[in-house]
Amino acid sequence: MNLQAPSLASLSSELLVQVQELCLRTDRDATELSTSLNDASTRFRMWGFNNHAFQDDQTSLEYQIREALSLQKGFRQRLQDLKEDLADCEFCTGFHFLFLLYNYVISGRHIIGHH
Amino acid sequence: MLSVEDTLSDITNADILVYASPTREDGMMPAPTQDAHVEAFTLLKAIHEDISSLFKLSALVETATFQDDYAIASALIEDQAPEERLHDWIIIEVFPRTEWPSWLSQRLLRAFQARRKYLKYRGVHHKTGKNPSQQTLARRSEDETKNEVCM
Secondary structure (H helix, E strand, O other), X not given: OOOOOOOHHHHHHHHHHHHHHHHHHHOOOOOHHHHHHHHHHHHHHHHHHHOOOOOOOOOOHHHHXXXXXXXXXXXXXXXXXHHXXXXXXXXXXXXXXXXXXXXXXXXXXXXXXXX | OOOHHHHHHHOOHHHHHXXXXXXXXXXXXXXXXXXXXXXXXXXXXXXXXXHHHHHHHHHHHHHHOOOOHHHHHHHHOOOOOOHHHXXXXXXXXXXXXXXXXXXXXXXXXXXXXXXXXHHHHHHHOOOOOOOHHHHHHHHHHHHHHHHHHHO
C-alpha cells in the first residue's frame, strides 16, 4: 500500500462533502440537474454507509480489503475518477446556471415583447 | 422623417443577437453556455456510472469475504453427543412418526447436528468480542434501546 496516498475513508469523506456542497449549490433551482445530483448524493451516501467506507476503524471497508491490493487500487481509482468528475461538474454547473439565467431573461423578453 | 423600412435596414445581425431572442430551434444559442449545459449532463451520467462501479466492486468484496457461520462452527466445534442417541431422540421423541424415509431422517439428523454445533459456537464466542461488526451492531441496538427508554 502506498503510504503517501490518502486513506479510502478520508477520500470517501472528502467526496461526500464535495457532492453535498454541489447539491447545496444547485438546490436553489429545482432543475433536472439538481434532481439528478441529489440522486447521486443519496446513492453515494448509501454506498458509503452500507460498506463502512467513511469509517476508519476495524469495521471499515479499508480494513476489510487490507490484504487485497488490487481491490484497494480499484476502489481508489474509482474514487479518484468520481472526484475528478465532481470537480468538472462543479465547474460546469456555473455555466449551466448562466445558461438557465440566459433562457430566463430571454423568455422574459418574449413575454414583454408579446404584451 | 425616417420610414419603417429605413429603420429596419439599419438593424444589424449584432443587434438581432442582442435584442431578439434566439430559440433552440434556430440553433442560435451562444455556443459556450449550450456546451456547458450538455457537458453538465454528460458529467452527471459519468458520476452515476462511477457510483455504480463502486457498488459493483463492493458486491465483489461481499462475495469474496462471505463466511458461512455454520461451516465455521462445524469445523471448530466437536459435538460429543453420539449419533445414535441423537437419531433416537429426533425420530422417536421430537417427530414420532412411524414411516420415515431413510434419506429424510439422515437429512434431518445432519441439519440437527449442524444447528447444535452452530449454537455451541455462538455460545462460546458470545463474549469473546472477536467480531467487531457484531459488537458495533450490539452497541447500536443498546443505544436504540436506551433512546426508546428515554422517549
